[in-house]
Amino acid sequence: MTAKISITVTVNGTAQAADVEPRLLLADFLRENLDLTGTHVGCEHGICGACTVLMNGDSVRSCLTFAVQADGAEVETVESLGSIDELGPLQQAFREKHALQCGFCTPGMLMTATDMLRKYPLETDDDIRDGLSGNICRCTGYQNIVAAVRSAADKRDGK
């Protein structure tokens, strides 16, 4: 077995030190080493988007990133958006619009939406659909997810 590498990753604001195999995926590091199982693995080839987290503020596929590549980086997962008792505003919007059914794609959707809301004006709902096109959902048909992101965008814009 390949020698382990020491890394320190700041996850949701807390520095986490660990010795990991170079081939350990960031998704598995979060889920197995740190017990942050909110990030889900859906395909391991970057298509479904369920594993999306923020790394240094950018949405990335944690299934296509090695944990060692996150050494020194700031990683934010769905657990940073809010808690069961106090959902964050985006999570609240998802709840109000019934934008989730089974919940498995939801953390990835939330992290992608968080990045989209920061990076793009999202003037039309087509812009929202475009931005979400890298996150697959099989339950909702996307309609309510678009409505939730629209509601969050409106809040962002003070509408």
Place this chain on the structure above:
Amino acid sequence: MAALAASNGDAKVLAGGQSLVPMLNFRVVDAPLFVDINGIEGLDLIEEKEDGGLRIGALTRHFALETSVSVRDRFPVLHEAMKHVAHLAIRNRGTIGGSLSHADPAAELPMMAVLLDAKIVAAGPDGEREIPAGDFFTAPLTTVLAPDEIVVAVDLPGLPAATGWGFEEFAQRRGDFAVAGVAALVTREGGTVTNTRIALMGLHDTPVRARSAEAAFGESGIEAAAVAARQDADPMNDLHGSADYRRHLAEALTRRVLTAALERAAQ
């Protein structure tokens, strides 16, 4: 550099990882060593050149290209192409050096390199060399890079004024690899077309210039060029489309991009 050289060609370069890591996860690719170049400083700059072009560092992320004002102003066709590259999360990590080195014939950046007459700057233990984009890609997923070389920059020469552009990509879904794509640049000087470049994506073993289409356009205009593009294409059959259908798209998309490019050149 040293690590790559020492590995005798067995090592793999890891930049954005958006193409390499899926293959690793499927266990269809493996290597004893991965050299992560993300930490190399200075390779992610976009520099404006005096000739109106750009020099783009190999580690420039797709998102940086997508949002770069210099790219939008100097190479609007590239700006448009970037919107079609996969999805935001991929664009946050993927790099131009990585995309060109991976050399997928259905990817946008290799096609842009060919369209824009890019010079690809590679660095190895013996120093740097410049490789014209037309010579860089040799087969699907294959380039002329030696195992101990990496792309460090992409040099895009400036375009003449009054150059219109067109870009059309057809994919089954937003962000998928193209089933077929065509891009064109048309320069008009005083009412005459002085320069035409047409590049094809997903229609050949590598991105290619559609030379017969370019010639036909010069002689007889859009329709002839569109039909000629069928000859320039040598597409494959796969799950996402047959060769016949792709040839059909070559014609249809060439027609669309030349129409758009001409209109834009006139403005």
Place this chain on the structure above:
Amino acid sequence: MSPPDDIDLTRPQFIGAKVMRREDPRLLAGEGNYVADIKRHGMLHIAFRRSDHAHALITNVDVSAAQAMEGVVAVYTGADITRLANPYQATSRMKNYQATFIPPLAVDKVRYVGEAVVAVVAISRYVAEDALALVELEYESLAVLVDPEEALKPDAPKLHDDLESNILAAREFARGEVDEAFADAAATAGGRFHFTRTTPVTIEARASVAEYDKGTRTLTLHCTTQIPGIVRDKLSEIFDLPGPRIRVIAPDVGGGFGGKTSLYSEEIVACAIARDLGKPVKWVSDRMEDLMTTGNAFDEIVDAEIAVAEDGRILGVKADVIGDVGAYSIYPWTATIEPVQVVSFLPGPYRIANYAARVRAVATNKTLTGAYRGVGRPISVFVMDRLLDMAARKIGMDPAEIRRRNLVNDDEFPYKAASGLVWDKSAFQACLREAADGIGYDELRREQAAARADGRWVGIGVACYAELTGVGSRIAVAPGMPINTGTETCNVAIDSTGAVTASFGLASQGQGMETTLAQVVAEELGVKVEDVDIVLGDTASVSHGTGTYASRGAVFGGGAGILAAKAVHEKIVRVAGHLLEAAVEDIETGNGDVRVKGTDKSMTIRDLARALYSDMGRVPKDMRDEIDNLEATKVYDPFFGTTTSASHMCLIEVDPETYKVEIKRYIVVEDCGRVINPLIADGQAHGGVAQGIGVALMEEVIHDKTGQVLTASLVDYVVPSAVEIPSIDVVHVEAELPGTVGGFRGLGEGGTIGAPACIANAISDALSPLGIEIMEIPATPERLFRLVEAAKAD
């Protein structure tokens, strides 16, 4: 304390309300508990070595190198599992049915690419996969059958040597005189329809965690299953373990759609290994495994024809169906479920006097087919509604009009369809009418004419369907099966802390049953929705249950929940009558309180529970001897089931150069009875239509001639993203309620049932100037290109 004045306790409070889902906070916060999240001390990980041959004898299995690898704890082969588990098969009393034994790990033969052959158990999934490469397997290839028409020939090589042929099931339906009907027809239409292979693609792939407690000798399986009760009952036989010693739990499950309604080899292997090693073991499917082994669906070839009179009345329909069911007959539904449904639902909501249909389910060297949203009904509706449109075109009639003339009218219910199914009552005509109104049908036809003149390919699609949902014991979900799908159990209990729990044998994969069933029970008991805890998916909580499939959640859960809650309510009222010194008729409940009507004498139900359970002597002994406690268990059997129906309409445009189809408008008008939660009901429609769009335009499982799965990644098996799905209008028709307890109909599968037909009809409409009829889906740009080229050549 009196309840607020604005609560009217005589009118439904929660049924029909847009209650926000109770499951959401944990799922949104990333605190869901999915099987892949489960960790146990000392847990080991399983990876499967799978066959890369579609049909072959296994001539050598050498696991010694894999066993010797550091980090590998054990390696199991088919011979090991034969020792550890009893064999099983899916049986059926249906005539002409041949069952197949399904070895959890292949023993002497492999019959499809992806079939599990060896299981490696290691300290991590990474190490287990490393070891897979060290397993040595040798095969002797056998002839591969991937074409069901080849496989059904009498001289075809047999997949199962102990069977007479590869035809696992055959059935015929007939009514009236179909040949006469065709002879008298003003017009006939038809041809060969091909609905191609699909796979459900839940975003959560299948997973199992099996743990064995050596002390109590209890096996617990945490599993991404929709059918915990069925799995428990069968595992009990497979491992000779009585009920209390085998528990199956479906925690949070990330989508099912029918793909998780079968018993899978991996579940059995995980249990066998857990028991054998005495250690918890986990298996999580990766996406490639999922795309190769999760039950496929919809692989049906239908040769069908319709005969109509001049006025558009259907005179007769005939169909010959070949279902490609893959290498084994899946448990529990058997290989019959989808193919037989195709012909039994083919007549649809239409008046058809003469019908003849034959179906054969044929085994091939492909993944097993199971149940996927709609099962046979998407194919039935595709064929029937395509036939209607084709006939309409022949006689120059509008597609909506031809349906108006043939849909069963309200005054004809109960109506026995041509296949023998009985439609009790449903708003067939009203749904069509409201769909046409909702989409602005006449205006769209005008717009279409103008667009056509401009050279644009614009099409309008219509599809109408009916299905039986919430089917009780009178009709088995899959005919002749030995499991009971006709009942479901609910236990409602108010405990000594005053908390209300309602437990069901159902399981959830995202349908919101923790909320909808809480609404139903809260309504009946007179408590707040947020004070009802729903327990689902755990075989320890009810003595019998099967699970969630066939759109039965609302009917069975709602019905059983109402019966059990009513029984508990009666007890509450009796005790309250005593404690509040009033007649039982004067007691009412609401908001968690009981009170005497017209007075302000009241108490909380919580206090009432304490009085009954914990304050000795407050409730007299003879009353307590009669009522025992505030708990009741009821089993609901709707017996017949109820008809759910809908009309779909859409507007599409085909790009005349790229042949890409854009869906511009889509409306679903459904009669789904009493809607418990409109948010959730609409969400089911959106999701179902989205999957239907995927099936219609882009999803196809493709095997090559040697049986290799070419669509083994999400790059190649293409499912729609947010860009490809339009906004979908959903309208619920307020029609007469069915006779089910609560008045609920089932819903959930309607989207996939109606959408492929609707879209195929729209594309055919758009391309009708070229004389093109869509007979095969998905209608990919490639397929449309071929059709247009062929049409232009003529």
